[in-house]
Amino acid sequence: MKIEEIKKDAENEHIPIMLDGGLQFLLDFIKEKDLKDILELGTAVGYSAINMALLDKAIHVDTIEKDKERYLKAKDNIQKARLESQITAYYGVIEEFTINKKYDLIFVDAAKAQYQRYMERFLDNLKMTGYMIFDNMNFHGMVKDPSLTHNRNTKMLVKKIASFQHFVQEDERFDIILKEDIGDGILILRRKK
Numbered sequence: 001m002k003i004e005e006i007k008k009d010a011e012n013e014h015i016p017i018m019l020d021g022g023l024q025f026l027l028d029f030i031k032e033k034d035l036k037d038i039l040e041l042g043t044a045v046g047y048s049a050i051n052m053a054l055l056d057k058a059i060h061v062d063t064i065e066k067d068k069e070r071y072l073k074a075k076d077n078i079q080k081a082r083l084e085s086q087i088t089a090y091y092g093v094i095e096e097f098t099i100n101k102k103y104d105l106i107f108v109d110a111a112k113a114q115y116q117r118y119m120e121r122f123l124d125n126l127k128m129t130g131y132m133i134f135d136n137m138n139f140h141g142m143v144k145d146p147s148l149t150h151n152r153n154t155k156m157l158v159k160k161i162a163s164f165q166h167f168v169q170e171d172e173r174f175d176i177i178l179k180e181d182i183g184d185g186i187l188i189l190r191r192k193k
């Protein structure tokens with residue numbers, strides 16, 4: 001199955017996947033930094049995991065998804081792409097997921113309101129030289145301009161994303177880079193040397 005078909009199917013079924021700009025940035029970053037062991041939080045149907053695995057046969061992606069239908073579709077897509085040896089898909093909730101491995105990259109693309117919790121929860125799984133990347137930092141422009149939404153839940157979510165950004169910017173443990181102009185906004189975090 002071609003990656004373009006997976007993308008088209010996901011779009012037709014209104015399954016959220018990474019925007020082109022954000023994905024391209026992520027793939028270039030993985031290549032440039034030569035990252036091999038990757039944990040992804042938020043598989044959806046495996047589109048970004050498959051893209052990452054296709055970069056290099058030495059890359060391994062562990063990825064987790066809580067929605068059964070999406071998880072099964074991801075397994076199917078991974079199998080059709082013949083990437084079972086490079087991608088391990090887990091079914092479950094991130095909040096209960098534990099794994100005894102260290103990663104070069106932890107890519108966070110799940111519940112935006114939980115980013116701070118995810119960051120703390122998986123910090124021990126990050127190699128000392130590793131990176132965490134968080135998607136949707138702009139949340140469609142609403143983080144900068146909350147008046148773009150009148151929905152109460154969305155307003156709360158946007159506030160949480162802004163407060164997460166503020167938190168990591170102030171946190172002495174990390175160096176961070178915020179790329180607001182890429183995809184839906186990407187935040188890169190690594191431990192201070």
Ligand SMILES: C[S@@+](CC[C@H](N)C(=O)[O-])C[C@H]1O[C@@H](n2cnc3c(N)ncnc32)[C@H](O)[C@@H]1O
Pocket residue numbers: 016017018041042043044045046047048049064065066067070092093094095109110111
């Ligand atoms: C934006 S999508 C992931 C897109 C995927 N990374 C891609 O670009 O192909 C986010 C996914 O995270 C899943 N998710 C959200 N909260 C989760 C949680 N607490 N545990 C596991 N999966 C979760 C959602 O069901 C959804 O499929």
